[in-house]
Amino acid sequence: METTDAVISTRGLTKHYGSVEALTDLSLDVRHGEIFGFLGPNGAGKSTTIRTLLGFLHATHGSAQVLGMDVASESVEIRRLTGYLPGGIALYDSLTGEQVLDYLARLQGRGSYRRADLVERLRMPQADLRRRVRDYSRGMRQKIGVIQALQHDPELAILDEPTEGLDPLMQQAFYGILGDLRAEGRAIFFSSHVLSEVERVCDRVGIIGRGRLMAVHEVRELLARRRRRVSIQWRGVAPDASTIPGLVDVTVDGDRLFGTLEGDVSEFVRAVASPSLEDLTIEPASLEEAFLEYYAEEPSAAAAPSEAK
Numbered sequence: 001m002e003t004t005d006a007v008i009s010t011r012g013l014t015k016h017y018g019s020v021e022a023l024t025d026l027s028l029d030v031r032h033g034e035i036f037g038f039l040g041p042n043g044a045g046k047s048t049t050i051r052t053l054l055g056f057l058h059a060t061h062g063s064a065q066v067l068g069m070d071v072a073s074e075s076v077e078i079r080r081l082t083g084y085l086p087g088g089i090a091l092y093d094s095l096t097g098e099q100v101l102d103y104l105a106r107l108q109g110r111g112s113y114r115r116a117d118l119v120e121r122l123r124m125p126q127a128d129l130r131r132r133v134r135d136y137s138r139g140m141r142q143k144i145g146v147i148q149a150l151q152h153d154p155e156l157a158i159l160d161e162p163t164e165g166l167d168p169l170m171q172q173a174f175y176g177i178l179g180d181l182r183a184e185g186r187a188i189f190f191s192s193h194v195l196s197e198v199e200r201v202c203d204r205v206g207i208i209g210r211g212r213l214m215a216v217h218e219v220r221e222l223l224a225r226r227r228r229r230v231s232i233q234w235r236g237v238a239p240d241a242s243t244i245p246g247l248v249d250v251t252v253d254g255d256r257l258f259g260t261l262e263g264d265v266s267e268f269v270r271a272v273a274s275p276s277l278e279d280l281t282i283e284p285a286s287l288e289e290a291f292l293e294y295y296a297e298e299p300s301a302a303a304a305p306s307e308a309k
Contacts, residue, residue, distance in 0.1 A: 007032055007156045007187040008053065012062035015052050015211075022048040023211045025062070030189050032155075035182050037202035037219075038191040045211035046191035047087055050160050054079055067156055080108060083157035087164070087191075089145040093134035097124065097144050100133060101151060110152035118147045121173050138165040146174060150181070157181070159190035163197060175201050228261040232272060233279040244271050 008030035015023040023045045030036045038046050051057040053066055055075020064071045066078045091100055105112040119129070122143045133141065142165040149157055163171045178188055178201050192198055198205055198219070205222060207214045230247070232238075233256045241250045246263040261268055261282065272280065 005032070006030055006065075008036075008064070008066050008189060010053075010062065010064040013049070013052060013059055013064050014061040015048055015057055016060045021211050023052065026208075026213050028206060028213060028216065030187060032187055033182060033185045034203040035178055035188040035190075035201050037198035037205040038189065038208065039193070039195070039198055039205050040191075040208040041193055044208045046208060047160055048211070049208070050086075050158055050189075050191060053158065054082065054084060080110070081154060081156075083149040083152065083154035083159075085145045085149040085157075085159040085162055087160035089141065091133045091136075091141055091144060094132065096130050096132055097136065097140070098126075098129040100144060101129075101148055104148045105151060108152050110154075112151040113153045115147060115151040118150055118177065121177060122146065122170060123173070139167055139170065142166055143170065146177075150177070154186070156187045156189065159188065161192060161194075162190055163192075163194065171197070228265070229283045230259055230261050230268075231279070231281040232257045232259075232277070234274075235276045235278050239272075239274075244268065 006029040008028065010026050010028050013023060013026040013028075026049060038049065040046055048057065052059055053064055053071055055071050055078060058072070067081055069078050071078060092103070095103065101112065101115060105115075119125075124140070124143050124147070128136075128140065133144070136144070142163075146159075146162060149159060163174060166174060175197070181188060182203075202219050204216060204218055206216045227248075238252075238255070238257060241247055241252075241257060241259065246261050246268045247259045248262060250257060250259040252258075255278075265282065269280075
């Protein structure tokens with residue numbers, strides 16, 4: 001496989017379980033210093049991809065490199081150098097949180113340079129770290145999972161549904177941590193079906209369905225796909241809606257016009273601007289609607305078998 005400067009590079013990566021096509025022909029590059037969101041509904045193939053990249057699963061076909069190393073022959077070193085948070089993380093209930101972090105740091109062999117900062121930002125005081133994991137709430141377990149994945153300051157972190165179980169305040173703290181890591185040149189690859197968090201923190205997003213990569217977009221490009229709903233009110237006679245560029249699905253209710261805007265917002269605004277314009281509302285672009293519209297265009301990829309998670 002040709003080596004690239006990408007932190008993750010796959011070519012035709014495929015994982016089948018008999019007749020179940022969990023992952024098919026994935027070709028993807030993730031760059032240094034970016035947050036890459038791997039987006040898809042449950043069962044789309046996100047976790048299968050991650051487990052194959054880390055060597056927990058062996059590919060049926062194709063190849064992949066992580067940090068310049070081959071996933072088939074160098075998976076142990078990949079796991080040592082990569083920060084990893086599995087979905088539904090299982091911890092040692094008989095140990096304290098601190099003991100879990102110490103044990104995993106020793107296994108990693110990389111130290112725990114970032115632990116103090118992560119503990120503070122995720123609000124895990126020493127009193128909580130000294131408690132047995134069996135007494136932890138779901139959110140506390142997830143915090144330990146995030147800390148263990150990032151405490152050794154990895155060049156690449158691979159995170160599977162990382163905000164699962166975190167309350168909104170801790171989600172905000174987590175997004176801040178990701179932003180700081182990106183600013184320092186680290187790469188983050190995380191799977192999610194929470195569209196709002198992908199929109200908030202990611203530079204690029206890959207959309208996967210039924211185990212197949214459907215598209216890779218800059219987040220701003222994906223948002224540009226979205227059809228925005230608009231509401232317009234004029235004083236006096238309204239102009240002919242057919243002359244307004246990008247406006248479709250128009251309905252009129254009294255002196256107010258409702259419609260859907262496709263394409264360039266600036267061109268639309270120039271067309272409707274006039275002294276008689278009373279009110280104009282354009283809903284902000286939402287990744288959720290862009291995502292759903294994308295799947296509406298690709299109905300064969302809108303769902304996936306549960307075996308392909």
